[in-house]
Amino acid sequence: MKILVVDDSKAMRKIVARTLKQAGFEQHAVEEAENGALAFDAIKASPPDLVLCDWNMPEMNGIELLQKLRSEGQTVKFGFVTTEGTPEMRKLAMDSGALFLIAKPFTPETFQQVLQPVLAS
Amino acid sequence: MTVTQEFTLQDWLQITVQACEELATGQLGCQTFTVGPSATEAPVTDVGSYVALVGDETSAQIGVVASIDGCRALARKMLCMEPSEEISDADMCDAVGEIANILGGSVKRLISERVPGFKLGLPLFMQGRLLASDRQEVGTVAVKMGEIEAHLLVVRFKAS
Numbered sequence: 074m075k076i077l078v079v080d081d082s083k084a085m086r087k088i089v090a091r092t093l094k095q096a097g098f099e100q101h102a103v104e105e106a107e108n109g110a111l112a113f114d115a116i117k118a119s120p121p122d123l124v125l126c127d128w129n130m131p132e133m134n135g136i137e138l139l140q141k142l143r144s145e146g147q148t149v150k151f152g153f154v155t156t157e158g159t160p161e162m163r164k165l166a167m168d169s170g171a172l173f174l175i176a177k178p179f180t181p182e183t184f185q186q187v188l189q190p191v192l193a194s
Numbered sequence: 195m196t197v198t199q200e201f202t203l204q205d206w207l208q209i210t211v212q213a214c215e216e217l218a219t220g221q222l223g224c225q226t227f228t229v230g231p232s233a234t235e236a237p238v239t240d241v242g243s244y245v246a247l248v249g250d251e252t253s254a255q256i257g258v259v260a261s262i263d264g265c266r267a268l269a270r271k272m273l274c275m276e277p278s279e280e281i282s283d284a285d286m287c288d289a290v291g292e293i294a295n296i297l298g299g300s301v302k303r304l305i306s307e308r309v310p311g312f313k314l315g316l317p318l319f320m321q322g323r324l325l326a327s328d329r330q331e332v333g334t335v336a337v338k339m340g341e342i343e344a345h346l347l348v349v350r351f352k353a354s
Contacts (some may be wrong), residue, residue: 082284082288082289082291082292083285083288084257084269084272084273084289084291084292085287085292087273088221088272088273088274088292091274105296129314129315131316133238134215152323154300155299156295156296156299156314157298157299157302157314158299158300158303159286159302159303159310160306161305161306161310164228176219176299176303177221177299177300178216178217178221178296178300179221180220181226
């Protein structure tokens with residue numbers, strides 16, 4: 074399976090990739106994009122099996138990316154890994170078609186618990 | 195009484211320390227987290243990263259600052275690097291910026307239980323002493339994340 078990690082921070086992209094390995098998902102290929110606009114192009118060109126996306130990014134933010142994908146009928150599995158963990162943000166994410174929202178800071182256990190059912194389905 | 199008046203600088207600092215402890219002992223893997231003295235001025239020589247939390251009635255900047263070596267150590271912790279590994283300035287800025295970003299997000303989540311509607315900005319790494327205007331008040335708390343000494347800093351915009 075292919076997982077696309079979208080975050081404007083190179084450090085956080087590394088951390089998410091490392092946490093995926095620590096959580097037992099080392100068999101999946103990880104690709105990266107540094108904002109929503111680049112991620113949109115990457116998803117259009119070759120849809121991944123899962124998108125792990127930050128919320129606050131320049132160019133196109135995470136929720137704009139998700140809404141644009143869904144408005145074009147793209148049904149790729151999509152979840153947020155973000156500092157935005159308020160109930161309002163979670164509701165907006167789910168209403169827009171996200172499967173989950175993992176709030177930073179996170180642990181490998183959180184990844185395992187949240188992603189296992191998503192990647193298994 | 196308005197929300198702004200109810201939400202004091204001490205409230206901001208207390209929540210920021212709580213968020214930092216969660217980050218330090220979780221994501222950064224520090225075995226210990228200790229809180230030192232607080233002050234009302236920014237440290238003179240420190241560098242670090244700031245992120246804005248903007249609300250309808252009040253706003254603040256949340257910062258994490260340390261010596262340049264302290265920032266490098268924090269960045270290495272964030273990236274799970276060995277203490278002796280070289281780290282570029284760009285990677286240090288990015289990693290410490292992400293620490294400020296996570297702190298800001300956690301503070302926003304904790305604050306939203308009392309005051310919803312804050313917007314979180316993007317982190318900015320800076321070197322130099324922060325000076326406050328008459329409309330701002332500054333609070334800092336010394337913290338130690340493992341062996342790394344740092345200051346948490348809140349710049350709160352006073353109620354008009």
